[in-house]
Structure formats: structure tokens, C-alpha cells
Amino acid sequence: MSRRGRERAEAVAALAEVFRTHGYEGASLSAITAGTGLGKGSLYHLFPGGKAEMAAAVLAEIDAWFEAAVFAPLRDGPDAAAAIRRMLRETDAYFRSGGRACLVGAFALDGTRDRFAARIGGYFAAWRAALAQALARAGRDAAADRAEHAVLAIQGALVLARALDDPAVFGRALARLEAELLPPPG
Amino acid sequence: MSRRGRERAEAVAALAEVFRTHGYEGASLSAITAGTGLGKGSLYHLFPGGKAEMAAAVLAEIDAWFEAAVFAPLRDGPDAAAAIRRMLRETDAYFRSGGRACLVGAFALDGTRDRFAARIGGYFAAWRAALAQALARAGRDAAADRAEHAVLAIQGALVLARALDDPAVFGRALARLEAELLPPPG
DNA sequence: TCCGCTTTGTACCAATCGGTACAGACCGAG
């Protein structure tokens, strides 16, 4: 990867944390320079489109990560049940067992949604579709309904965990999900 | 109600819509004056504490509405099952069948949470506790788990409905919830 | 070493931010 590409990737990781904690509107340029350690010069060099491009880059990176770590295995993994277990494990790790908010979900709720509607909708649609496909392959009935419910439960668990300031909510939700998606054979 | 009280109540209703569509940080004073039809003079007369007091008033009003229409019946209604059905009906109406976002949930996800942590946490804790109590009275096992899951599913359904721009997600989630919370006797 | 491109800090911009001050409009009680 080029020097510029590497630095951009590092900046995107830092930007994700800034947007996660402040929201899009709340992430002021001064918060961004503080959070990334980059001056305005560097920032606008890396992201000529300004704040909007920074947020878009963050969303794209999240999308790409989930695609590689979760959606693709769900769709193409040889063992559907194993892919579902992997999804639960990766999700738990990604959201730090409920201690980390979902940026895509947060953007979906406020006025930021309109700006990034396609990316936000695409992310959740891809998740739901990939999980439905894996459930169907695993022989579960009502795969589409179960998939939608699982995605929705994960988002809701993140909202509730943050609202109650109690990450354990997230762990309980994932355990319940595992029981529903992967019942013991027999 | 006094003239001032009435006008304040009307202002709070308009403010709720403004915060719902823009988020806390995104709700600029100009958006607020446009959305309420009130000038700065009136606004700061009604809410001397400024934007923070406006948002607090909105949260308090939401809290009071749910307390009266949902939580209290759940806790004190003579028929627990009927109270749960009422909760589902009122919730569907309040969130306009998935077309309206949850302000408390939106505040919970971004940096606004810290500012209103007590109100936000209290709202969800009250909901979960009231529903758990009703479920226990209705003779359901694992009442606390079911209650937490129901509250979380409602929030998640609102996130997903908005992310996918598909309100039907919310209706499906409520139907599933009804089946889980109120199984047909026998 | 020197050159040329990339990167970066800094000064600056107009616009808008949340908030204040206050004069006058409004309005009900006497």
C-alpha cells in the first residue's frame, strides 16, 4: 500500500471513533483534528471533499469490513451454521460486547440518514440478505423473518446497552440470538 | 392550564419534531425557530435554559406520555395481557407504524447521551421493568428476559425501518412480539 | 546534492452558531 493509502487508512480508523462518539453533526473539525492528530491541511489533502467525504470513507470501511468478515462467509462459507456462529463471534468482538455503538445505526436515526441513505440501507440489506441465505442453507424455516429479526435485535441491543449504560444487555441478546438461529440438532 | 403553559406545551410538541428530524447537535436555533414558528425572544422566554432546556422538556414530555399510556397500565392494569396488547397498540400508533424515529433512542446513540443520561436510562429501565411485571402477572416464565428482549426489539425495529426506509419492518417486529409475549392460551 | 512533488501548519474567510439585551407590542385587570 502507498504511503498515502496507509496514512489515509489510519486516518479513517481514527475518524470512525470521532464520528462514533460525537455523531456526524457533533463531530466538529476541531474534534476531528484532535481525534486524528492531523491538522486541517493534512485532513483536506487526504479528503478533499471535507467532512462528508471523511464520513463516507468511514462508512465504506465499515461496510468493507463487515462484507469480508461477516457477510461473505455467511453467503459463501461451506458450513452455514459455522458462518452464523462466526457472525455472532465477530459481531461481539466488533461492538466490544456492547461497549461500542454502531455508527451506521446512529447515522440511520438522525438527519444524517438522508445524506448517506444508500450506504446505510445497503449495509443492513446486505446483512439481512446474507443471514437469510445462510439460515436457508442451514435448513431453518422462515429464514427471511429470522434474519430480519436477528439484525434488528443486534441494533436494538446496542441502543439499549448504551441507553442503560449496561453492556451486558448486548451479551444476553447475542446468547438469545444464538439459541434462536442455531438450535441444538434433534 | 395557563396561557403560558399551553403555549409551552405546543412549543414542546413542535420541538420534539425538530429534534427528531435533526438530532440534538443538528437542531440549530434557526431550525428550531423555523420548526416552531417562534422567534428567539419567545423561545428564550419559554425556555430560559436555552437549547438544553428545550431538549430536556421534550424528553420529559415523552417520558410522561409513555408513563401514562404504557408503563402505568402495564404496572397497574387489572388485566396484564390486555395491558400488553395496549402497549403494542399504543407503540404502533406513537411511532406511526415505523415511520417515526425514537428520539430517546437517537439521543442514546450519539454524544447527546451523556447530557441526558439519567432521563434516557430511566425511560428504558421503566419500560423494561413495567413490562416484566406485566409478563410475570400474566404467568409468563422468564419475564425479565422477555421484557428486555421486547424493548430492545422495538428499538431495533425502529433503527432498521429507518435505515432501510421501509416502515413495514416495524409492523413485522410488533407482530412477532405479540406472538412471543401473548401466546394463545393452551 | 539537487529537484519536484507531496504533505502540513498557519492564517484567514464568510457564515452560522448559541445566547443576550432591550425596546416596544400586546393584553388582561382595575
Next chain:
DNA sequence: CTCGGTCTGTACCGATTGGTACAAAGCGGA
């Protein structure tokens, strides 16, 4: 009608917003 307080439109405040301009610093290849 007059009075006194309740409202409200407007002008204004310093601070901060997202963004631009640009000169100097940094740095890799020849």
C-alpha cells in the same frame, strides 16, 4: 382608558463552524 407585567421581534455579541490559500517543510528519485 390606563397601568403593569407578559411576551416577542430585532439587533447584536463573541465564539466557532466548515472550508480555502498558500508558503514552507519534508522527502524520494535521479
